[in-house]
Amino acid sequence: MSDPSHHYLALSGGVGGAKLCLGLARLLADRLSLIVNTGDDFEHLGLYVSPDLDTALYTLAGLVNPVTGWGRSGETWTFMAALEGLGGPGWFKLGDGDLATHVLRTERLKGGATLTAVCAELARRFSISARILPMCDERLRTLVETEIGTLAFQDYFVREQCRPRLRQIRFEGAAESKPTAEVLEVLADPLLAGIIICPSNPFLSVDPILAVPGLRGALRAARVPIVAVSPIIAGQAVKGPAAKIMAELGIAADSRSIARYYAGLVDGFIIDVADSGLAADMPLPVKVTKTLMATLDDKIALARTCLAFCAELGAGAGPMLVRTQGQRHDAG
Amino acid sequence: MSDPSHHYLALSGGVGGAKLCLGLARLLADRLSLIVNTGDDFEHLGLYVSPDLDTALYTLAGLVNPVTGWGRSGETWTFMAALEGLGGPGWFKLGDGDLATHVLRTERLKGGATLTAVCAELARRFSISARILPMCDERLRTLVETEIGTLAFQDYFVREQCRPRLRQIRFEGAAESKPTAEVLEVLADPLLAGIIICPSNPFLSVDPILAVPGLRGALRAARVPIVAVSPIIAGQAVKGPAAKIMAELGIAADSRSIARYYAGLVDGFIIDVADSGLAADMPLPVKVTKTLMATLDDKIALARTCLAFCAELGAGAGPMLVRTQGQRHDAG
Numbered sequence: 311m312s313d314p315s316h317h318y319l320a321l322s323g324g325v326g327g328a329k330l331c332l333g334l335a336r337l338l339a340d341r342l343s344l345i346v347n348t349g350d351d352f353e354h355l356g357l358y359v360s361p362d363l364d365t366a367l368y369t370l371a372g373l374v375n376p377v378t379g380w381g382r383s384g385e386t387w388t389f390m391a392a393l394e395g396l397g398g399p400g401w402f403k404l405g406d407g408d409l410a411t412h413v414l415r416t417e418r419l420k421g422g423a424t425l426t427a428v429c430a431e432l433a434r435r436f437s438i439s440a441r442i443l444p445m446c447d448e449r450l451r452t453l454v455e456t457e458i459g460t461l462a463f464q465d466y467f468v469r470e471q472c473r474p475r476l477r478q479i480r481f482e483g484a485a486e487s488k489p490t491a492e493v494l495e496v497l498a499d500p501l502l503a504g505i506i507i508c509p510s511n512p513f514l515s516v517d518p519i520l521a522v523p524g525l526r527g528a529l530r531a532a533r534v535p536i537v538a539v540s541p542i543i544a545g546q547a548v549k550g551p552a553a554k555i556m557a558e559l560g561i562a563a564d565s566r567s568i569a570r571y572y573a574g575l576v577d578g579f580i581i582d583v584a585d586s587g588l589a590a591d592m593p594l595p596v597k598v599t600k601t602l603m604a605t606l607d608d609k610i611a612l613a614r615t616c617l618a619f620c621a622e623l624g625a626g627a628g629p630m631l632v633r634t635q636g637q638r639h640d641a642g
Numbered sequence: 643m644s645d646p647s648h649h650y651l652a653l654s655g656g657v658g659g660a661k662l663c664l665g666l667a668r669l670l671a672d673r674l675s676l677i678v679n680t681g682d683d684f685e686h687l688g689l690y691v692s693p694d695l696d697t698a699l700y701t702l703a704g705l706v707n708p709v710t711g712w713g714r715s716g717e718t719w720t721f722m723a724a725l726e727g728l729g730g731p732g733w734f735k736l737g738d739g740d741l742a743t744h745v746l747r748t749e750r751l752k753g754g755a756t757l758t759a760v761c762a763e764l765a766r767r768f769s770i771s772a773r774i775l776p777m778c779d780e781r782l783r784t785l786v787e788t789e790i791g792t793l794a795f796q797d798y799f800v801r802e803q804c805r806p807r808l809r810q811i812r813f814e815g816a817a818e819s820k821p822t823a824e825v826l827e828v829l830a831d832p833l834l835a836g837i838i839i840c841p842s843n844p845f846l847s848v849d850p851i852l853a854v855p856g857l858r859g860a861l862r863a864a865r866v867p868i869v870a871v872s873p874i875i876a877g878q879a880v881k882g883p884a885a886k887i888m889a890e891l892g893i894a895a896d897s898r899s900i901a902r903y904y905a906g907l908v909d910g911f912i913i914d915v916a917d918s919g920l921a922a923d924m925p926l927p928v929k930v931t932k933t934l935m936a937t938l939d940d941k942i943a944l945a946r947t948c949l950a951f952c953a954e955l956g957a958g959a960g961p962m963l964v965r966t967q968g969q970r971h972d973a974g
Contacts, residue, residue, distance in 0.1 A: 355746070355749050356745065356748055356749045386718045388717065388718040388720070388738035389721070389738045389742050391739070392714070392738070392740075392741075392743070393742040395742070395767070396742055396743070396764065396767045397763075397767055398746050405720075406720035406724070407723070407724035408724075409721050409724075410721050410728055410730065411728070413688065413721075413725070413730075414687070414725065414728055414730050416688055417688045420688055435727065435729050436728075
């Protein structure tokens with residue numbers, strides 16, 4: 311199906327994206343790289359917390375809490391109980407084992423390491439074969455303009471549980487950010503054969519990545535098929551506030567809207583069988599499959615579909631490229 | 643025995659001192675103030691750790707681990723396991739609940755609070771009636787010159803388990819430190835009736851307190867009896883390296899040496915019944931009692947002896963003062 315020498319890149323947010331990343335990692339091992347959203351990162355109690363990177367790390371390490379999809383399995387909560395006993399904030403849950411990640415990362419960052427370097431160290435310690443890259447090393451922060459004012463992402467997402475009506479999403483610090491050398495290295499890899507945009511929230515998880523100046527252009531310039539998986543199934547987000555946000559932004563909450571949103575960037579779009587009725591009226595090539603990932607087999611099956619779709623699009627006509635033996639030449 | 647309006651001050655290091663502080667606290671409640679050694683404080687993994695303050699807090703809050711005498715009872719160790727899994731340092735044990743104290747204190751200090759203010763906040767949260775005061779708000783650090791070089795206190799005490807032969811003890815930053823307003827307020831309290839130096843290590847726990855410029859003089863200037871409890875029983879330290887250190891410094895490891903060390907500062911000295919043979923040849927008034935504190939009753943009994951000794955010395959002749967109704971006048 312996919313050439314065993316080919317490399318792939320996935321763009322991911324948190325829980326939903328990480329599920330597909332796990333499927334991809336099982337197929338590709340060290341031939342997989344991830345660019346992960348860090349727009350949700352924040353300083354909490356003096357600790358640098360990076361929710362999506364941690365979800366990617368714990369998921370690919372096989373350590374993730376299978377019930378929540380984030381945090382560590384077998385976690386204990388003694389710290390939180392003691393913290394709340396001391397009048398500390400209880401709205402953001404830091405598990406005892408999870409704290410080790412935050413404490414170590416915070417110390418490394420203070421010591422001058424880049425987020426990319428710290429993430430690589432953690433991935434190595436977790437024996438993860440895939441390369442997990444933050445979207446940038448600068449502080450690009452997702453801010454949400456809501457009916458109750460501007461909120462930092464975690465305040466909106468966790469503390470306010472996405473309740474306030476959303477008006478606009480901004481990416482503070484975007485102008486000062488840039489793609490890392492490591493991200494550009496992945497995109498320049500002659501063995502790169504496809505880019506997969508995971509079924510993450512396009513507005514809150516993928517847009518921050520694309521807000522890094524030059525990154526969107528670099529993705530296109532890699533001249534490999536870009537395939538996105540819809541995070542919407544039958545008008546509902548599998549997880550998170552995507553459908554609610556779309557309604558608040560005046561966008562119809564369906565896969566077609568997502569396809570339109572990604573038009574100009576992606577070459578192929580994967581939707582769930584529940585949305586097969588929408589396949590005919592899409593602005594780009596579509597693959598219909600089961601996108602709900604309940605089991606590891608589901609994750610691997612969807613990953614396989616993504617890779618096959620990349621191969622198919624890469625071999626076809628249009629602006630895409632056929633690659634042989636690491637060389638590039640225009641197809642058609 | 644002791645006037646129910648009288649206030650007392652205790653100077654304390656870690657575990658041994660905290661035991662007597664608990665006895666004193668049971669008798670005195672909010673009429674007790676502590677000055678606690680902070681020469682052992684250090685930054686670990688970016689967290690400000692204050693071992694003796696924490697031992698005082700946990701002990702007086704009734705939360706201390708009864709087996710170790712430090713740390714919290716019912717503690718879990720998920721953080722340490724995760725930290726070591728990530729290659730982090732395992733030599734200093736941070737319990738999950740204990741971490742809440744360090745994280746909160748570190749954040750408050752970064753926000754500009756003094757160590758004294760943070761300690762007061764923690765004591766309030768722990769519902770502690772006694773006033774727990776760090777010896778100073780500046781960073782005065784105990785350094786140990788050993789046969790293997792200069793070691794920070796925790797490196798010597800915890801990591802190296804006091805094994806290296808000790809040559810000298812230094813207090814880095816002492817010149818830049820000063821007694822806090824809160825400590826001076828306690829010493830100026832007209833109801834203060836006595837000062838107790840707990841059975842802590844004179845060299846490693848009490849000397850750092852006395853190294854704060856002006857503090858020794860302020861203790862004397864309070865003109866109340868100062869009573870010390872020997873940390874040595876029958877040539878042995880109940881806990882910690884006091885006897886080993888004394889041998890390495892060429893001082894006979896017995897209560898008489900401790901009495902000589904404290905001469906000029908203290909007015910009365912309390913030794914254990916096991917050392918009653920030394921009572922005759924002491925440079926200052928001595929009280930012989932059971933100083934080993936295995937049970938809460940032992941702690942309260944020793945505390946009672948300390949208060950009675952203060953009352954006795956305060957009513958006697960010499961440089962001491964008799965105080966009535968908060969007024970001071972020279973006795974004899």
